[in-house]
Amino acid sequence: MKKAETSFSELLQSFPPEEGSIIPLLQNAQARLGYIPEEAVEVIADYLKLTESQIFGVASFYSQFRFTEPGRHSISVCLGTACHVNGGATLLETTERELNVKPGECTADKRFDLNRVACLGCCALAPVVKIDGEIHSKVNVINLKEMWNHYD
């Protein structure tokens, strides 16, 4: 956290010390650290002169923020309506079972973390799964498993 803390204090300065900066600060913290560790909440609270519970209260409201360390790769299974009617839920179940991981958690070997996402907006190519930045379209339970092999 030491190293992160230094770069973090620079980051803080680029936002005005007001309530409206909570979400952008949390977003930037997560972009740098991959998640929101307790220390980040402390630092942000300190800078904005708010309590940690106020920061955590905001952070926990939004599904974007995670409070546990992510895996080396992030899998997001889209559960939008178009994906749902084309089998999105089955893809999530298969991922959970095969990789032995629950949404919001990370595999034991830290290879993947799994997330559910409400909609990625690629509905015409449903069902879709996002791994890191890349969106895979027209996924089925078979090519899903093959896809994982490209990430170690």
Place this chain on the structure above:
Amino acid sequence: MINITTLQKKSLIEWEALTHSNEPVIYLGMASCGKAAGAEKVKQVILESLKVHSINAKLIEVGCVGTCYLEPIMDIRAFGWPRISYGNVDEKRAEYIIQKHLVERNLSKTKPLGYLGNVPFDNIPPFSEQPMLKPQVRIVTRNCGIIDPENIHHYLANEGYSGIAKALKMTPLEVIEEITSAGLRGRGGAGFLTGRKWRTCYDTQSDVKYLICNADEGDPGAFMNRLLIESDPHAVLEGMLIAAYAIGATLGYIYIRAEYPLAIKRLQNAIEQMHKYGLLGDNILGSTFSFSLKIKEGAGAFVCGEETALIHSIEGKRGMPRTRPPFPAVSGLHQKPTVINNVETLGTVAQIIRNGAQWYRQYGIEGNYGTKTFSLVGKVRRSGLIEVPLGTPLRKIIFDIGGGTVKPFKAVQTGGPSGGCIPLELLDTPVTYETLASIGSIMGSGGLIVMDQDTCVVDVARYFLDFIQKESCGKCTPCRVGTRHMVEILENICHGEASADQLDNLETLAKLVQSTSLCQLGQTAPNPVLTTLRYFRSEYVQHINEYYCPALVCSSLIEYTVIKEKCTGCQRCVSVCPTEAITGPRSEPHNLDPSKCIKCRSCYEICRFDAIAGNAIVITSK
């Protein structure tokens, strides 16, 4: 001083140079949908092919024209021929088309979709004659997939920013009057008259006023805003300038979902360009009007699409709605008058000012003027983004534009989780705010999810309610607790564990949540349940009384079987079964032990696509 005419002239020269260049130009659809379909890889292949054939060509990344089912899409303009469009361009096809079109100059076997422009060409049909495009009227989406969204000159060359230039010569009240008489209504779904909202804000005295563009497109199955911003960001930004000028706002926000990274990037880029050309900041286009703009990324909360929740989110609070009045146009962000408009609404504004209210009113029907974009998805043949005049019947949208369904049509869901399921009998309903409401649904932001006989309406109702339940902010009890109980009942029905009286409980609860919730999220949450109960009650009854799911979706009510006569014993299903439920030696029909089967669908899928026999595994009702 920066003059719009000079800017446009300069841009036109660049645009004309591109359209008349001796160097071939390749346009590749690179919106998120194109990328998901593999456009990045196609781009690499194109670049390599050009190198191999020593062709100097320009590659331009455009947005999406809306025919997403044809992605990746590539257009080529060369040799004085018109711009010719190709669909389903995978890596192999890209190489082939480059070879035929650019090297051999022979289009006979390249299967183009059509040509763009007005000059007929050979035996190729115009692109606009494509069945998906022909019935459309493209106002908001006119530039999508045509211009380079990262190049402001392309927008300027196509009459861009002449709307704000014209507005600045009018008084704010005249601008508001023009938008009001055009009859433009909020395209986020509520359908409030945009001009009236602006007028309320204009009339409210305040030292500071804000404008917010709501790009928190949360409805699952809807991507109109994403596509518009990714393909033509300046259209929305010009609309924001006009709106800000009309209401007297000096600071604007674009509240956009973090799930749309490309759209955010395109906006950032567009805003930078606007600053460079004096279209943002102090004294815009040399006038006394000053305006600045900030992007606020949403953090993943569906309820933040509701305007008061959105305001709380920008203020750095938990995104919870509050009661209205006061409406944001009177007291909004930091208690100052604030107008919140949807992306599509703002995307329309500039064209109304440019062409006049009368021009706009020629589209649509009385009270519902203009066009509306829809994302046409689900079990429809031609899926993508479309734009049609309001008043177009659903049947025309789904069957003429979308090409209908492969299996028999069952229903269409409009308005996302807040909308309803509309059955076949009502497909001649013209799409207007009022008609959709009268049949129990809503216009919503424009998601149209088509369902066929393989879609279980009870499962869909459960899906939407589960979504709302998870997204409920928890402030009011009917929404927080009511939706939870509704989900429980629906789950029982899906599992075949519900009693007949639970259907009445569900209906009672739905009406209660509808009438007593604090905000629109809760008030509209029961719509999917109420409409499916209204139009598909028999399916609920079948689940309860006969333990039968007609669509064979609800996993507790179905089972998987191997058809011995069809199975060749190829063992592909054995290899994918995670629970060793399928067994059997090679070349002999396999056995499926239902007690071990977890209904994961793996064997069914692999038998359909990748087995020797094919379709030897069937799903049946228990």
